[in-house]
Amino acid sequence: MVSYLSFLSPFAPFFVTFLLLFLLVEQISYLRKKRNVPGSNIILPFLGNAISLTTKPTSFWKVQADLAASLGFSVNYIIGRFIVFIRNTELSHLIFANLRPDDFLLVGHPFGKKLFGEHNMIYMFGQDHKDLRHQIAPNFTPRALSTYTTLQQIIILQHLRSWERLSSESPGKPIYLRLLAPDMNLETSQTVFVGRYLSREAREKFRDDYNLFNTRLMKLLFDLPDFAFRNARLAVERLVETLSDYATQSKKRMSEGDEPSCLIDFWMQETVREIAESKEIAESKTAPPRSSDVEIGSYLFDFLFAAQDASTSLLLWVVTLLDSHLDVLRRVREEVSRIWSPESDTLISAEQLREMKYTQTVAREVIRYQPPAALVPHIAMKDFPLTESYTIPKGTIVFPSVYESSFQGFTEADRFEPKQFSEDRQEEVIFKRNYLAFGAGPHQCVGQRYALNHLVFFIAMFITVLDFKRRRTEGCDEIMYCPTIFPKDGCRVSLSQRCPRYPNLTLN
Template sequence: MRLTDLLSPSSSSRSASRVVLAVAARYPPPTAPTLSLIFQIFVPRPSSPSLYPQVQRRLAVLQPAPPRLGPTHKVVFVITWIEDPAASRHSRRGSGGGKGRRNAASLLSACLPACLPSIARGDGVCGSRERDPLLHRRLGQWRLLSWSAVLPWAVALAALLLFFEQLSYLRKKGPLPGSTLVVPLLGSAVPMILNPTGYWRRLGEAAATRGLCADYLMGRFIVFLRSADLSHSVFSNVRPDAFQVIGHPFGRKLFGDHNLIYMFGQEHKDLRRRIAPNFTPKALATYLDLQQTIILSHIRKWIEMCESSPSPSSMPLRLLCRDMNLETSQTARRAFNVDYNLFNVGLMAVPFDLPGFAFRRARLAVHRLVSTLAGCVAESKRRMRSPATEPSCLVDFWMQETVREIAEAEQADGPPPPQSSDQEIGGHIFDFLFASQDASTSSLLWAVALLESHPEVLVRVRAEVSSLWSPAEDGTWPAITAEMMRGMRYTEAVVREVIRFRPPATLVPHIAAEDVPLPAAGYTVPKGAIVFPSLLEASFQDRFSEERQEDRLHKKNFLAFGAGAHQCVGQRYAVNHLVLFVTIFVSLVDFRRHRTDGCDEITYVPTIVPRDDCRVFLARRCKRYPDF
């Protein structure tokens, strides 16, 4: 009899019950007549048991992936066991049946992954739609037996991994204050996301005695630093074999490896040298004209919004200040705002880089933001190639020098200078936005909130400003000059105190590239730990006082702009911008907070802002607006 004859359906075989034949090549049957399956094949039962050996011999020559043999039959390479119904009854009567079934179930436990497609389908038949009750029942039993055998081992393995996780945390923690036991894998991620203000406050309290404490966050061991001395130890040791700035625990995924904060050595020095012309006194004086025009136009809009309301109503300033700092064309502003919102939300979300999650949306938004900024760079390069065009903004000053270097390289038939492509510069400008835009918005809000809550300071600021900048007899206002700004000593002291008392970026995470000792604390930060120097805790949050002059009398504690090689390159620009805003705002606007319980408490967005987004009532204070 040919193999195809056995496999071809016939009128007599269609009604016959189906069994599985196999090749007993490697696993001999434990108890006859149980069949050992190597190539599992579904065929009609042969009319005579004597045909079984013949079918086995013929199936032995098949390859592991044989072709389809007929319209309703298919060979599948599966290792499994099955019993003939008659043999099953015989085995139950015999003494060896139980052992045979146990051996069969044991083999199926090892081979269950190969059987899963048939089990999931539920009919146990490949190619045919007939349901074999015996096969279906046996496969179901073997599935349960396999899970019951695997489950205890899986539980034991999970318990062992969790034990080693706790042991690793305790070993790294050493004598530091902090949680004794941590939630597996997540650590303190849930309370940090639900209430970041409370979470970081608790770490600050835990670090009060030794200046630092430990915790566990999303599978990473972290060290929180409260002491200014310890923070300086981190900032002054940013190098490949010590601490490395990361900006965000998962910042490399968001910003890319070529971000400014990840650079070291000569490459980092060269880029800072290229950026330096943007913050010279000449450049800062040039920015004043554009900055005061933008600030004035937005303040006028805010007042008009309040005056157009039928009844007095307060308005939150956070988004309004952010839009002022992101002044661009209308089309670019809408797209930029959408993407920047996605980016900010992703910074505070669980870092699951999967479709549909906020972190993935933030990462994709960064690429779009960089592309938008690269377009701005290309436009600035085009304008700066004209000798008659003077730079008017930060990007123009940067491109003025870059265009000159590109032209020199082209004349010498050399490669373009490093870090000069539109995309690269667009990425660096986004770095500035991440470091400064939200930080600037935060400082503007806290300046308004703290001036309103300290009326005696507000009176002195207004007196100093009016002595240097006030309307002429005909009601016109002069433009604010760099000379006027240099004379506003008290206003600048207030601004620096705002930055000290409420540093916008309260945490600057670093990662330990190696085991790094902190002698002042008697502790060695283990390799891979994320260290969080807290600028908020280091600045002694006892009170707001413009006369402290912490930045001059106690420079060690004034860490709002960082320290060391990665100290903020644009800090003079940030202070000037805040002084200019305060000057215009207090001169043109009467403002009053809409006070509610907890309105001055800190909220992370991710920089810190008042919990109510600085909701205020605004009214026009001057008879005539300046006309710059």
């Protein structure tokens, strides 16, 4: 050992010199990219500000937003990557509008293509992406949405009943909605997307695989046996295989003239029609693009993934904000009770849903005030002129802030005020460019009407069938990035039954 160290000792000055030179080059490279833009002037080697981002993400992004106040954007350095944080809404639109392979790519995950597979909507562009969105459109027509609303409401009621039972079993102990809401959302997505094709056993396996994927999504990214990332990737493959099999079954039903009962049926009904027309016109047995069962299974998984964390985030913020704004809670209860009663043994109809105008404004304001996907990371594929005086360097990770845009333009932007979305004020129209919770540009969320309906149904039923009390602690409303935003305490509540009985409805 001594002789080995003696051998290396003459080289020590060279190693130290090389290390110092590397650190100097790294610092100079950062400052060259930074130029005169607000941001850290000195960075830790390689790590940059990764420690503060990991330990205190909320304060990290707040600092970035404060730094960006003057120019509309700021810069930083995280684990070897230069980043640009965008606060200004118009600059964010510039990024969203240039989403294409030669300008910006969405970053769903550091190894998204490997994890989600090659058939993924996030990584589609141009005409292919437009054509796929056209194929998906029949899934969200008024007819399709009316089918989904029945399924959504029954599942919401079933889970509210179980939450109330769980809370009543331990009166002095709050329950954590952060742990309960994901199961409700997953069951809703399962049932709405592929409902009748899921047996009880298949539901359990499906749920286990999805939870395996979701809990390992942001773990160490080593694609090796027994590592979390490998397990997540294999879970995705099994889920896609399962969903592909359901696409096969649905195509058969729809080709036989059966009526659609879930999202995949509406999709396959249109696909079967297109295949038939294609064969008639071209006298060919070649199926239209993007209609293979594997592709459809992959796209369905995209829907499933998009419908989970964002929806859970919104449900928790609904409870949090209604608990801290009792005047809003009172008005929602008055409106819902005037239109619908849980004792009627009927669900909320489409007409009744339209009548709940104030409840709709509350839902929209929750989405504005606490947009779940607060940041939408992109990678610059080339040097991109952001302003007349600054060009984003190629390889930069760019973070347009949906959250910051939500607090720009609106008359009472810093307050939770549903009236901003009333018919009199219509600020979601006036300040449409600031309302980015559902995205903007070619990749804007296709299922936003479905998501809004789900939130309104939850609000109406939660406040009508249950009394709730938030168990607050210091800092409980602080925003946590996981990666969508949640209340720090996971929304701890105590629940009790408010109405004499619930609707006695079950899924077929």
